[in-house]
Amino acid sequence: MKLYKKEGNVLQIISFPTENVEKGDYLLVEDADAGKALIAQVIDVQFAAVPGVLEELLRTLPDGGEPLQGEDIDPMEIAPHITYIQDASLLICKIRATLENEMLSPSSSWLPSRSQSTIKKLSIPMLMKLANVDGKLPIILGGTKDYSLLTIDAS
Amino acid sequence: MVIEQYTITNKYNFPQPNIDTILPQRFLEQSLNSLKQVQFHQPFQLNQAVQQFNTTEIYQSNLQLKPKAIPLKPDHQETIIAAIDTSTIKIGETTTGIIVAVRGAATWRQNHAYKYTRLGPFIFHITEDNKNQLFNTLEHAYFCTTYGSMHQASPNLMQMPARLASLLERWLQTMLAKTINHGVLLFDGSLTAGTIDTPTQRLKEILNYARRSNTTVLAFSKATILRANGVLITEQLPNRDPPYLLETTGMQSKPPQTLLGDVYVARLNKANIAFRLDIDRETDFTQQVDAVQKLLGNDLYTQSYPETLRLSHILCTFTANEVLAIKHFITRKHGIQIINRPDMHKLLFGPFGHKGEIYS
Numbered sequence: 317m318k319l320y321k322k323e324g325n326v327l328q329i330i331s332f333p334t335e336n337v338e339k340g341d342y343l344l345v346e347d348a349d350a351g352k353a354l355i356a357q358v359i360d361v362q363f364a365a366v367p368g369v370l371e372e373l374l375r376t377l378p379d380g381g382e383p384l385q386g387e388d389i390d391p392m393e394i395a396p397h398i399t400y401i402q403d404a405s406l407l408i409c410k411i412r413a414t415l416e417n418e419m420l421s422p423s424s425s426w427l428p429s430r431s432q433s434t435i436k437k438l439s440i441p442m443l444m445k446l447a448n449v450d451g452k453l454p455i456i457l458g459g460t461k462d463y464s465l466l467t468i469d470a471s
Numbered sequence: 472m473v474i475e476q477y478t479i480t481n482k483y484n485f486p487q488p489n490i491d492t493i494l495p496q497r498f499l500e501q502s503l504n505s506l507k508q509v510q511f512h513q514p515f516q517l518n519q520a521v522q523q524f525n526t527t528e529i530y531q532s533n534l535q536l537k538p539k540a541i542p543l544k545p546d547h548q549e550t551i552i553a554a555i556d557t558s559t560i561k562i563g564e565t566t567t568g569i570i571v572a573v574r575g576a577a578t579w580r581q582n583h584a585y586k587y588t589r590l591g592p593f594i595f596h597i598t599e600d601n602k603n604q605l606f607n608t609l610e611h612a613y614f615c616t617t618y619g620s621m622h623q624a625s626p627n628l629m630q631m632p633a634r635l636a637s638l639l640e641r642w643l644q645t646m647l648a649k650t651i652n653h654g655v656l657l658f659d660g661s662l663t664a665g666t667i668d669t670p671t672q673r674l675k676e677i678l679n680y681a682r683r684s685n686t687t688v689l690a691f692s693k694a695t696i697l698r699a700n701g702v703l704i705t706e707q708l709p710n711r712d713p714p715y716l717l718e719t720t721g722m723q724s725k726p727p728q729t730l731l732g733d734v735y736v737a738r739l740n741k742a743n744i745a746f747r748l749d750i751d752r753e754t755d756f757t758q759q760v761d762a763v764q765k766l767l768g769n770d771l772y773t774q775s776y777p778e779t780l781r782l783s784h785i786l787c788t789f790t791a792n793e794v795l796a797i798k799h800f801i802t803r804k805h806g807i808q809i810i811n812r813p814d815m816h817k818l819l820f821g822p823f824g825h826k827g828e829i830y831s
Contacts, residue, residue, distance in 0.1 A: 368791030375785045384782070386578075386587035391499045394592055397796035397803075 317435035319345060320406070325424040327356050329407040329435060330364055333400060337361070337407055340461065342438040344415070347428040352416045354428060355438060355446070356409035364404040372402065420446055440464050494642045497612035498573075498593045498635075501605050505596040506805045533721040536699045536707055536736065540715040541760060543739075545768035551654035552770045553579035555643045556783035559636040562797055565807070568598030571632040572797050575639045576786035577647055578779050579654075580770055585779065589786050590639070594797060597631045606631065609638055626667070637668035641677065648680035648688070655766050656681055657780045658690040662732030662749035663724060671729050678731060678751050687762035688751045690732060691780055695747040697722075697734070704736050705745040713738040713775075714767055716748070716760070733759065737775075739767060744775045 317335055321328040327345065331337050339358050346353040363369075376383055388395065411424035440460040444467070451469030460466050557575040564570070574591030597605065606626060626634045640659075647656055662678075664671035681688050697704045697719075704719065717736040724730045732749030750759040771778040789797075801807045816824035 366792050366795065368793065368795075371790045372792050384585055384587060384786075386589060386786075389495070389588065389590045390592075391495070392502065392592065392594060392800070394594075394793070394796060394800055397800045398793055401796045401799060402792055 317343070317407070319428060319430045319433050319435065322427060325411040327354070327407075327409040327411060329356075329409055331361075331405045331407050333403040333405075337405075337437065338461075342412070342440070342443050343407075343409060343435055344438045345428050345433050345435050347433045349429065349432060350426070352414055352426060352428070354411050354424065355413045355415055355420070355443070356411045358407050359410050360408040362406045362408065364406045366401055366404055369402055372398075415446060418446070440466065494609065494612050494638070495590060497609050498591075498639065501608055502593040502595050505598075505601055505605060506594060506801065533723065534697055534699045534704070534719055535721050536704055537718040537720060538709065540709050540711055540717055541735075543714040543716060543760070543764050543767055545714075546761065546764040547768040548765060549582075550765040550769045551579055551581050551651050552657065552766055552777070552779045553577060553647050553651055553654060554657035554659075554777065554780040554783040555640060555647060556659045556780065556787050557636040557640040557643070558784075558787040558789060559632040560789045560794065561632060562594070562794060562801070565596065565598075567600070568596055568602075569628060569632075570594065570596050570801065570807075571635070572789060572794075573632065573635045573639055574787045574789065575636075575643050576783045577643050578783040578786065579647075579651075580779050585782055587782065587786055590643070591787075592789070592793070592797065593635075593639075594801065595631075595635065597628060599628060602626065602628060602631055606634060609635065630667070634668060641669070641673055644677050645680060648677050648684065648686065650684075651681075651686050652684045654684075654686045655762050655769075656686050656688045657766075657777055657783075658688060659693070659780060659784065660690055661692050661734075661747065662688070662690045662730065662751065663728055664731050665724070665726070665728040671727075671731070674731055678753065681751070682753060687754055687758060688732075689762060689766065690749040691737075691777065692747040692749070693776075697747060705747060708736075708738060708743070708745055713740055714763075716763060717745075737763065739775045739777075740772045742772075742775045746776065 317332070317337070318330045319327065320330050329343065329345075337343070337358060339361055341358045343356050343358065344353050345356060412422075413420045414423045414426065439462055441464045449467065449469050451471040453470035454465075454467035455470050457466045457468060555575065555577050557573065559571055559573045562570040562572055572592040572594050574589065574593070576587055576589045578585060578587040580586075595605065644656070644658060662674065663669070664674040678688055695703065695705055699707065699719070704717075707717075709715075709717070715738055717738075719734045719736070722730055722734050730749075731752060733752045735748045735750065736745050737748040738745040748763070750762065754762070766777060773781060814824070818824070
C-alpha cells in the first residue's frame with residue numbers, strides 16, 4: 317500500500333490486489349522518521365485512476381460488443397503485471413487517531429511522509445490494545461470480521 | 472543461451488498453423504539477455520514523452536493522378552482478410568542505453584468474425600555495446616539463410632526500436648503470406664523497399680510467398696507526402712460516389728529505394744477520407760482490383776480504413792497502463808530502480824514545454 321493523498325482527516329491510499337483490504341478495516345500509517353503513526357479506517361474502496369484503463373477495456377470489445385477472440389503470446393509474462401496495475405484500488409480512509417509513544421490522540425494535523433511511510437493492516441485486538449480497552453472486566457459485544465471478540469471494558 | 476523458464480508456443484493461432492518460431496524465440500532470448508546486462512540498481516529514467524516510432528520516405532517523382540476513377544463493387548465471395556502491425560515504445564533510459572518494448576499483432580476476419588494473435592511485448596535494454604550483437608542475432612535468426620552475406624548498416628541507438636519492430640513485422644508478414652491461401656493481406660505503410668527497415672530482397676520474398684498462395688498484398692498508408700501538381704494525392708478526389716480507386720502514373724523512387732507496388736488512392740466508403748494504397752505490382756491489374764473488391768465485400772470500414780488493419784494497430788499499441796506494468800515488471804524482476812530526472816523541456820518552458828508525440 318502507498319500513501320497517495322491527505323485532505324483534512326481523509327487519507328487516500330493506493331492498494332494492490334494482493335493486499336486484500338476491505339471497507340471497515342483499520343490501517344496503521346507509520347512514519348518511522350517522525351516517530352508517529354496514523355490510525356485510519358477504510359470507509360470506501362474505489363478503482364484507482366490508472367491511466368490507459370479505458371483504452372484497455374475498449375479494445376477488448378471492438379467487434380459489435382462481442383469480445384474479440386484471440387491468442388496472446390506473452391512469453392515474458394507481462395500480463396499479470398498489467399492486471400495487477402489495472403486492479404489497483406484507491407482506499408478512502410478516515411483518520412481516527414495518531415499514535416505517538418504508544419499513546420493515542422485524536423489529532424490528524426500532521427502529514428506522514430508519502431515516500432517513507434509504511435502502511436499495514438491493524439487487527440482489531442491490536443487496535444483494542446492500543447485503545448486500552450483490554451481491561452479486566454470485558455463485556456463481549458460480538459465478533460469482528462477477523463474472528464476476534466469485540467469487547468468493552470467495564471472496570 | 473538456454474532459457475528454461477520461458478518458452479514460445481510451437482504453434483500460433485494463425486489461420487493455418489504451420490509456423491516456425493525461431494525469430495520469436497530469439498526475440499525472447501535476446502530480450503532476457505539484454506535485461507540481465509543492466510547493472511543492479513542502475514538508475515533508470517522515466518521517459519518524459521511517450522514516443523512511438525515511424526519512418527518516412529522521400530520520392531523523386533513526376534507523379535500524376537489519372538482523372539478517371541476505377542469504380543469498385545464489393546465482392547462477397549468468402550475470403551480471408553488478414554492484417555499485421557507492430558508497435559514499439561521507449562519505456563525509459565538507463566545510464567548506458569534505452570529500455571524499449573516491442574509487440575506485434577496479426578488480425579484476420581474469417582466466417583464474419585475477427586480473430587487475432589498478439590506476440591509480445593518483448594522488452595529490450597539496448598546499449599551501444601549490445602546493439603549490434605542484439606540486432607544481428609535477431610536478423611540472422613530468421614533471415615540468415617537468404618541474407619547471410621548482406622550486412623546492413625549498423626542502426627544507431629535511437630533507430631533500434633523501429634528496427635526491432637520492423638523485424639518482427641516482416642516475420643509476421645512472412646508467416647501470414649506463407650499460410651493464407653486465396654486471401655487478402657493488409658500491410659501498414661507502403662510497398663517501398665530498399666529502406667533501412669525494409670531491404671528490397673526481403674519484401675520481394677514476402678510478396679513472392681503471398682503470390683504463391685494466391686494472396687494479394689495491399690498496403691495502406693495512413694499518411695502520405697505524395698503530391699501530384701503540388702497537391703496531396705489523397706486530397707484530389709473526384710466528384711463521384713465511392714468506392715473507387717484512382718490510379719497514379721510517373722512514380723519514381725530514389726535509389727536505393729524501390730517501389731514494389733503500384734500506387735493508388737483508395738476511397739472505400741462515403742467518409743470523405745482517402746488513403747494511399749500500394750498493391751503488389753507483380754499481380755495483374757484485374758487481380759489487383761479483384762483484391763480490393765474482396766476486401767470491400769469481406770471487411771468493415773471505419774473512416775474508409777479496413778477494420779482488420781485498424782484492429783491490428785489497436786491491439787499492438789501500448790497503453791499507459793501497459794507501460795506502467797512493464798515498468799513494474801522490470802523493477803520487480805530485474806531490480807532496475809526507477810528515478811525521475813527533471814524534464815528539461817518542462818523545467819525551462821513550463822506549460823509550453825511539451826515534446827511532440829509521434830505515433831506510427
